Amino acid sequence: MSNLPISRKCLMWLGALALGLLVVFGLEPSVALAAAEHAADSTAHTFTSKVAGDGGAGKGAAFAFWSFALCAVGGSLFVITRRNMVTAVMGMVGTFFAIAGLYLMLYASFLAVMQVLVYAGAIMVLFVFVIMILNRPVDEPWAVQGILGKAIAALGVLYLFKRLAGILWQVKDTHALVLAKDKLDVEVVLNHSDPELLKDLGVLSIRGLKHADVCKSLFAVCRDNTLNHTVADTVKNAYEFGSVEGVGYTLFSKYLFPFEAVSIVLLVAVVGAIAIARPDKNEPEGEAAKEAS
Amino acid sequence: MQQTSNLLFLIPLLPLAGAFLNLFVWRVLAPTTGKYRQSDALTHTTAIASVLAAFGLSCYLIGVPLLEEFRAWQKLGDAAPETMGGLHQHLWTWIEVGSLKINLAFRLDTLSAVMLLVITGVGSLIHIYSVGYMHGEKRYPAFFGYLNLFTGMMLILVLGDSLPIMFIGWEGVGLCSYLLIGFWFDKTENANAGRKAFVANRVGDFAFLLGMFLLFYATGSVEFADLQEPNSIGALKEVFWGGERMGFWIALLFFIGACGKSAQIPLYVWLPDAMAGPTPVSALIHAATMVTAGVYMVVRMSFLYAHSTTAMAIVAVVGALTALFAAIMAFAQTDLKKVLAYSTVSQLGFMFVGVGVGAYTAGIFHLITHAFFKAGLFLAAGSVMHAMSGSGDIMKMGGLRKYLPRTRWSFLIYCVAIAGIVPFSGFFSKDEILAGAFGAGAEGWGPVLGKFLWATLSIAALGTAFYMFRLYFLVFGGELRCDEETKAHIHESPHSMTSPLIILAAFTCVIGAIGLPHLTGDLHLPTYLHDWLAPTVVDFKRDSLLMANGSPSIFEAHLSNGLTIGLMGIALAVGLIGIFAAKAIYGKGPSEKVAAMCETKNGKAIYDVVLNKFYVDEFYEWSIYRFFRGAANVLYQVVDRWLIDGIFINGSAWLIKKLGQGFNLFQNGQVHRYLVALVVGGAIIFFFASSPTVSFKYEQVSTNVVEFTPDFSSGTSIGGGLDAKGALISFDLDADGEPDVTKEYDPRNPMKVKWTFGGVGEYRVNMTMTDAVFNKKYSVTRTIHVKDLTEKGGAQ
Amino acid sequence: MTGASALLPALLALPLIGAILVMLLPKEEPGLARGVSLGVSIATLALSLVILGLYDTKIASMQMVFDKEWIPGLGARFKLGIDGISIFMVLLTTFLMPIILLSSYKAVTSKVREFCALLLILEVGMLGAFLALDLFLFYVFWEIMLIPMYLLIGIWGGQKRIYASIKFVIYTMAGSLLMLVAIFYLYAQYGSVTGEYTLELSLLNRLVLPRDVQMYCFAAFALAFAIKVPLFPLHTWLPDAHVQAPTAGSVVLAGVLLKFGIYGFLRFAMPLFPYGAAELAPYMAYLAAAGIVYGAFVAFAQSDVKKLVAYSSVSHLGFCMIGIFAMNTQGIEGSIYAMISHGLTTSGLFLAIGVVYERRHTREMSEYGGIWKQMPVFAGLFLICMLGSVGLPGLSGFVGEFLTIFGMFISGGTAGEPSFWAEFMPHPMLLGAVATSGVIFGAIYLLYMFQKMMFGPLDNPKNKELKDVSWREIAVFTPLVIGIFAMGLFPKPFLQTMDPTVDQFVTRFEAKLAEPDGPAHIMGQAAVAPTPEPAQVEPHAGHNHAPGEAAH
């Protein structure tokens, strides 16, 4: 272990960190959130909280975010700086894990799983295979040709990043605004709703939620003016946001056509990839070699 | 007072129908053996019959209905209306657009009656003459067709009831003139002459058209009858431009038109060249009828000219100068027809002086007499040339009196008439013009203008007598100077040619009787023509022509009998002097003395100048033709080919090609380079995409109330991320730091904020915009001024 | 929709079906293709005459309107209609097409089938563009016209045909693209004002844009149309295209295609953007006047007959431009009249050139001379066409020229009756005078051409074997000659038919011009209600009393 190059060590640590975090926060988010709840100010409404009043994620969520961010950025830097391509791929894998974690924090648990399966699993394996097939795992890290242009471009990238980040940093999510407004409305509903009615609806008995949450959900129903949803549905929606069921429902109803189109794309890609990568028998080997020199 | 006649249209239609038959119908019907040849007899019978029929019809219409009306008009005496309607026929409305209405209508009044008789009468004779003259011509039907067409057009010209209809004839005769001058187009000079005539005429037509437009602009009508209405006359008297009356400019433009048609300075150059055409054409078109159209037109528009004494002066002076210079130029010509051509130009100058000084009758009178004797001269010249195998060089003639007796005697009569010897017609008409010029006077002319015109014309008359008799003596006097071959063929012309000569000569002798001198008292002689034209030409005692003090602005000459007779004597003397001078010098053929004189240095210079017509043709050649050619080439080569096509069109194509080649350098196939371009481009876009700036406009709508409008016209740019839609806009109007008005912005319906301020003064107003996406605030503070509107309103 | 409304689509369908039919014929039998296409074109002419018969000359607005949904997503409709302006253009097209087909019996011997089919498709495009009442439909037809013309020049043209055809297409396209931009701007504006997105002309005509925008939009439209006219200095494609095109192509080009420029101004550019038109009118008129003189000068410098006639078109179309910017009934009707007349006379000249070109295969004037002797009948026909072009009174050219110049001359009103146009057109009389000088120049260069070809000694031995026109060629010229005479002698029926439409055009133009400036709005619904304060009143309000009178 100690004879491994320092970069490899860093990589390994990063990967391990990401994986560990995933296990801790990701695979069972409710645990992580429950842990965080204690540390958080129960009145704070943060981006990562699900509904008003549940306290959301406090310092714990922040810690998770920064950790994932560190892993993602570090891994991606690995990708673009390593001579050894296998190292680069490993950095990439770490990045993907971290990104999966970020997806979790955004309540996209299904996507997080997909990220791990498709990206960190399938695609990266594909990369490794190709690297192995080509049998040239080492490459110059910098393209020497046209270094001046690339320097200019890098400066351009930096500038772009600065401007872009400057803009993005100012984006305000409406989530927070809605939450603030909700709180106000909830009180209104509480004051003017008949508690008996609420009881009839069985609101108070659902999964032991706090009263405020129920009222808030109720309010959502009232505001929709569509009583197709039961209160239970609404509350379920709130808590199961990002679940397989939710995404699947959307995907197979509203986005059926794109979904099917994507499947065809994948099929074509598979066939195409085979067709391209298959050795061309008509082409003599020598000619290609000559061309390469 | 006007009668409707259903026959009037036949007068121009008959010759036109003849032309149609000759040019088209007979050709199609004729047995198409060979080259569409049709029988000569059919051709000239058709042509002559149609013109004679027109002549007969004219005589009938003039002799019966028109004369009756004229008598009735005369009977009314002083109670008669200023003008007499005559015979009128409305065929159809030619053009009617908006306020412009042009009727295809004809009117036969006393003036057009005179022209009608000249055209159809002299025209018939010339048609008959042509039968012999054009005998054996290959394009015989075409010739008669054109001749008929010309007659028809000329009749439309004189009968037209409005300017545009007149213009149809005006241009039509120009066309026929073009075709007939270039009739023998084998020779390039002939074709050139035709073209020159047409173009010079077109220059005149240009002015004619402008005059017509200006007339409509001023009066709203182009019909002669309407133009004489008091309203129209009033419009003509308005000052238009350059301190001159509207009437002046219109009259001037029409006169330029007349200059083109009637070969006056500076547009006379085409007429001598036009002699390239067959001689009957010269007689009909370039002596008797078409060239006098200008004079006719001025008389027809006399009510217009009478309203601008300046224009009249210009007409008269130009006429006088033309008369003089053309006479001088005629001295040196050696071609029979050229001499006659310059003589025509000169005589037309006489007519213009006549109409220019207000002696309209005199001008028309001279037009009539000139039609007879000049047509006769041309026909006689044709007869001579016919005998001389087509040559017109007078230096090679001489002594023809023996061979061509009928031609010679008629020629002599015409010469005496044109020289102005009593009692031939030319004497009376010329004398009337001279007398008119001598006594002419009008408002603003000064005392000497009339005398100057008279003196100039007298000199021109002297010249006329001289060169005509020089011609006579060189052709008929002395000994024959031609070669033997020509001599063998000399013969008197057939009767079809000589009988018109004799008829014309007879008229030349007697026609003077219609315009005897104006004498008063016991010596008073009948003045038929003057009386006949009185209902048509303008009367200077018309109310509209009177000046503020009640006297007419133009006064007719009231010469005493003694003065009249004295002037006649001078005119006669001048003619005789010219004749005897010619006899003395050229009585026995070309003068050696003159030849010797021309050999001397000064003499040769003068002779050359005169021979070359004062180099006017050359001047035109250089100043206009060459200029036009050169400018055309320069415009084509430089502007069209080089500048527009070369630089702008192909240049832009070249530029795009070069740009493409330049951009091709970037397309080297390296993905990295493309990406660098992408990134750098993106960075540049972001770099220039500045943050939005906001501002507002304000307008004070009433006392203390100001209206504010947000203004994002400057500064909102790409990448700024600013879409004003949905943004919150708040105004802080009382400078307390708190927004007073807040509204959501909708670009479709720009918001306006009204605020009432405490009073007049300066206020600081802050506008803050809150972006809908980023919640970013943009703020601007301006100082506004609230004014006191009542004060300003009072000032207004 | 009445039964008559089916006539207009039928008018388009007939040549289209004919073109398809011709393409289906066997390749080996060119005579059949010629016969069928001639028959179809004559049938189209007959149909257009039926339309003329059913046309009510007392109605000013569109007649026989055919309206069907076309591209609902875009708001474009398949809307056709005919009025006093377009009816003559349609007739001119259908009138010339049989003549063109007949004239090219001998001239075109290769790919006859395709040639005939292309001409018929061209006819569809031209008729469609004249009839279209939807901007998008118009644009489509406008572009459809380009392609057959491009192919006609490019395949059956002369030596430099490729250069000429590409120049023609690029010139025209460059202009029309800006027009497309303006069309969509208008579309978007109308949509944002009313909430309804449409490209229908009658609706868009009601939209009043801010005045500065009107200027830009008018300029964009004007560029497209001015190139087509062609207005000096955008004319250089014309001589090349004419010279290289086959006779049939030249005749279509001069006879009909050029008219789209003027027609476009009348139908689209001026009614849509009256203020822009008014502000830019003097400049357009100056250019038109310059074009009259310039075209005449440059024509005189040519040694190639066809080029000379091509430049004469530049000069003649200048009259039409002058006429429409006179903005009175006389000028506009004169302009339309001059267009029809130019369609007849210049077509006649090109056909005549085609006749001698078929025999001698040269267009150099110096090669000819004295051929009147050999071909007297031809010379007579040529003479009539030339004189019609020169503008001899009694022939068709005069009426148009007279009315256009007349219109310009009094476009500021007459002495007693000033016109609202006076404030926009600063020197109407000067412009009229300059245009009138075209009368002189026209005579100079056309007579020069005529003389060079017809007069003079017959000294070129090759010319001595020339044969006079055949009966087929006489049949080609006869309708033209009859038309030239008829239009010269009896212009009133023609003018009467245009009268109501043109009167209405002027009245509407004036009414829309008087709309207040400000954000885009529908006519009569200005965002800011005009206040009685004098400062808010329009600058030309002083003439407001005149319009009603001036229009009549």
Next chain:
Amino acid sequence: MSIFYDLTLSHFLVLAATLFAIGITGVLLRRNAIIVMMSIELMLNAANITVLAFSRGFAGQDNNAAYQGQAFALIVIAIAAAEAAVGLAIVVTVFRTRRHSDIDRLTMLKD
């Protein structure tokens, strides 16, 4: 230090931008086709983060709207997989014929 504790939408967005920038830098600086492709995958992932963050941030109470973002991200992942497969196949083919996978030397399109 509320910037560390109070997580907002912007945190995620800026992180995504960072990853995107790193990805683009990788594409720019490296010549090996495989690394370049990995950088592209990185950029795609950055975009995905943005999509999900916005879907969360602007969803409000309506979860359906938020699912749209998730569905979209899933499609992006699928497309990315397809892209990787085809891209790598191309790399293999190129390598087989040329014996290198240096994109600077692959300028066949130009010729």
